[in-house]
Amino acid sequence: MTGSASAEWPLWEIFIRGQAGLSHRHVGSLHAPDAEAAIRNARDVYTRRAEGVSIWAVPAAVIAASSPSEKGPLYEPAKDKVYRHPTFFDIPDDVGPM
């Protein structure tokens, strides 16, 4: 097979803004030789039914991700700080809306 030795097109993670006012949301990934082609391919792969108004393409290789094993140290400490939620505080009805 010809071409089998050549480098594979790099992987890009694709983020789409669904409509004006919303943030970009991860929708999936695709292969493309460069950023320009990644956006063009993303248009064809992820917005065939007008799912977006803006596309971000990010090289998958530059994304840093937390590890599942860090779940405890990263997120556990937040669980005992219930006072960060407004419902922690009882405000008498007489005070009115707050």
Add this chain to the structure above:
Amino acid sequence: MYAQLVKSEASSETQADRDFQARIDRGDTIEPKDWMPEGYRRTLIRQIGQHAHSEIVGQLPEGNWITRAPTLERKAILLAKVQDEAGHGLYLYCAAETLGVSRDDLTRQLLDGRMKYSSIFSYPTLTWADMGAVGWLVDGAAIMNQVPLQRTSYGPYARAMVRICKEESFHQRQGFDVMMKMANGTSAQRRMAQDALDRFWFPALMMFGPSDAESVHSAQSMRWRIKMNTNDELRQKFVDQTVPQAEYLGLTVPDPDLAWNEETGHYDFTEPDWDEFFAVLKGDGPCSADRIDAKRKAWDDGAWVREGLMAHAAKKAAAALAAE
């Protein structure tokens, strides 16, 4: 289905395996960076890979009719449908890649016969009515399998399925629409519609795979929640749903033993010829050689594009760096 006879690998029963199974039983979603048994990972690569290959090879029988569609509108619709199939293949390759395999490697395994694609796409599409039968029956059967897979345990696979299911409904309905037009047309068109149903009925039933009542692989895959229903359950559901639709079209399902069973509340029907199924899956279908030849040609003929665009990207990146 689009993934047929996927060999499932049991894992050794270590504590990690038991913890993993407990997560699945709790309904947790497994994500790419989570620990998973090697057997789960390898089984999923085979299953998602075969599913992806089926979407890609599945473009060929329909692509066959794009230039010969009867109207410009039908042509545009078929083109959009075939483009969707390419998209579905890409969503699935991406899901498989999160398991540590590359898309190019999966493609090579398809081309050299180490990986399979669904038996259904080794059958020819001889007339325009086949475009109706494929959408109605083949996409209809695929939906049966894919809707439950939206809840499969592996996150990237489940998310790909959600996107695919949203789009698949258009495929089935456009197929039924083609069948309605033909079934209500001239007597020649009606004959063509009936002929398409005659040829696609049993191959569509084969899509679900042979009875898996005694299959060890199925049992393991169901424990892992990467297979949600037995092949027989889905096949029965498909028959129960499709027979009234055929009646609506005024077409006859080519099975003399097909009968409503009052007691079970389901249709009794004839099983497809499983020897034929195994032969087709092995690569002895009427169009098997053509399909792989077409994919190999596309891969080889596209090599200069893949390489050229990479070289161009490297040159542009170097120039951008030099300009800084």
